[in-house]
Amino acid sequence: MEYRQKPVYSKTLKMKWLLLMFVLSAFITSYGQETIYRKNPNTGKTEQFTYVDQMPEAPYDVNQYLVKKISHLPQYPYYSKVVVQFIVEKDGSISNPHVLKKRDTMLDSIAVEVIKNMPKWKPAVHNGKKIAIPYTLPVIFDFE
Numbered sequence: 821m822e823y824r825q826k827p828v829y830s831k832t833l834k835m836k837w838l839l840l841m842f843v844l845s846a847f848i849t850s851y852g853q854e855t856i857y858r859k860n861p862n863t864g865k866t867e868q869f870t871y872v873d874q875m876p877e878a879p880y881d882v883n884q885y886l887v888k889k890i891s892h893l894p895q896y897p898y899y900s901k902v903v904v905q906f907i908v909e910k911d912g913s914i915s916n917p918h919v920l921k922k923r924d925t926m927l928d929s930i931a932v933e934v935i936k937n938m939p940k941w942k943p944a945v946h947n948g949k950k951i952a953i954p955y956t957l958p959v960i961f962d963f964e
Contacts, residue, residue, distance in 0.1 A: 874945040876908035876955055878938070886959060889934045893961075900924060900961045902931040910950045912940035920956070931959040 878885075902924075906917040917935040919928045935957065943950040 872944045872946040872951065872953060873948075876912075876941050876944045876953065878941045880939065882938075882957070885938065886934065889937075890930070890959070890961065893930065900927050902927055902959045902961070903956060904931050904935045904959055905954055905956045906935055907952055908941050908943055908955050909952045910943050912943050914938050914941070927961055931961075934959065 900923065903920045904917050905920055907915045909915055914935060917932045919932060922928055944953045945951070
């Protein structure tokens, strides 16, 4: 009778495998359509959208706008990304810009000010009606 030796797996290999499975499962569950909530002005109730027919978009190059507004600032010796969320209103105006994860108060306030002063966007459309929805945009400060 012949005995087979079981393969020996190190604890680090098992941990790497578990970490890989966790990351993959988190990616798979988070990948999908974004849920959007908005308050209905007629009923006062909050409505939930899994998608909208047309997302809001800027009728100009947003990256070019950001570079133009940020390039004159004093040089920082590091790279920083400030993620700003704001509402694109029914008329295309920008409201309620705020930083999602605060890091550098000066760069955060500059990013919010730049977003607040953006020209109007084309609003989101759902079921043929213009709606106000949140939009998230990274503002990158790279002075190298």
